[in-house]
Amino acid sequence: MTARINSVYAQKYQPFIKWVGGKRGLLKQLLPLFPKEFKNYHEPFLGGGAVFFELYSLGYLKDKKIYLSDINSELINTYNVVKNNPIDLISNLEIYKEKHSKDFYYETRALDREDGFLTISELERATRFIYLNKTCFNGLYRVNKKGYFNTPIGSYKNPNIADEDTIFSASSALQNAIITNQSFVKAREVSNEDDLVYFDPPYYPLNATSSFTAYDSNCFLEDAQFELFEVFDTLSDDKVKVLHSNSDTDFIKDLYKKHNINLVTANRFINSKSSGRGKINEVLIKNFGV
Numbered sequence: 001m002t003a004r005i006n007s008v009y010a011q012k013y014q015p016f017i018k019w020v021g022g023k024r025g026l027l028k029q030l031l032p033l034f035p036k037e038f039k040n041y042h043e044p045f046l047g048g049g050a051v052f053f054e055l056y057s058l059g060y061l062k063d064k065k066i067y068l069s070d071i072n073s074e075l076i077n078t079y080n081v082v083k084n085n086p087i088d089l090i091s092n093l094e095i096y097k098e099k100h101s102k103d104f105y106y107e108t109r110a111l112d113r114e115d116g117f118l119t120i121s122e123l124e125r126a127t128r129f130i131y132l133n134k135t136c137f138n139g140l141y142r143v144n145k146k147g148y149f150n151t152p153i154g155s156y157k158n159p160n161i162a163d164e165d166t167i168f169s170a171s172s173a174l175q176n177a178i179i180t181n182q183s184f185v186k187a188r189e190v191s192n193e194d195d196l197v198y199f200d201p202p203y204y205p206l207n208a209t210s211s212f213t214a215y216d217s218n219c220f221l222e223d224a225q226f227e228l229f230e231v232f233d234t235l236s237d238d239k240v241k242v243l244h245s246n247s248d249t250d251f252i253k254d255l256y257k258k259h260n261i262n263l264v265t266a267n268r269f270i271n272s273k274s275s276g277r278g279k280i281n282e283v284l285i286k287n288f289g290v
């Protein structure tokens, strides 16, 4: 495995899943706002990890401790399997690719409704997670109130279910990362002076109809945004460098008014219709520099 992983070192490291709210399209605007010098790196709302993989590709994370976490347990299980067992994961994905059909999609999706779901091996759960991510509508991770995945099948002609190169390169990038399933509040416990923390939470909604914030079965509304603000402030007191992406809303700008607020422009779905795609401002808040 080491030889296979080393052979992809020259490649760019990138997310192995699609993720709603992913930062891939914004990297050119975000990265110049990141500090070049910091001690260790923390990303507590990991999602697809676009920022982590970009920083890693640029060499900014060399010889640093890397702490990655997210509240979504199936997502974090998948990261750990990509890190520790990419060969078996790819073999399994090849099998799923052969079996892919509408019936197979819905059978696989239904597995989390069965009592023994969490007794299925970590490898099988990770295979299911990537398979569903690659074949479901828009890569949308959506669960119902009971926590069951309920996104319908997407209409891809040839979905890239077993993306070997991306999984191997991601695996090598993750070798030094500590990957944990936990809430962002825990970020406080492991961050020290001059570390860098990047927060990319579910955004505060622009208006009542744009409120897609339920990535897990939990929502991320005012209370959670206030809690995040408290963590941001505590980390600032501890001289940790913090960056935070969120929506360009009065609520967020008022909350962080004493910090450095930068506008970036994203191309996003702004309502449920595809005609709702358009340019929209977001903010990147920093507790340092200008």
Ligand SMILES: C[S@@+](CC[C@H](N)C(=O)[O-])C[C@H]1O[C@@H](n2cnc3c(N)ncnc32)[C@H](O)[C@@H]1O
Pocket (backbone or CB within 6 Å): 019, 020, 021, 022, 023, 024, 044, 045, 046, 047, 048, 049, 050, 051, 069, 070, 071, 072, 182, 183, 184, 185, 200, 201, 202, 203, 215, 216, 218, 220
């Ligand atoms: C906007 S997405 C992050 C996108 C990511 N930056 C990317 O490029 O793909 C927000 C993430 O926050 C996670 N999340 C939601 N509530 C959380 C919480 N309380 N603690 C930690 N993670 C949380 C979700 O599971 C989701 O993966």
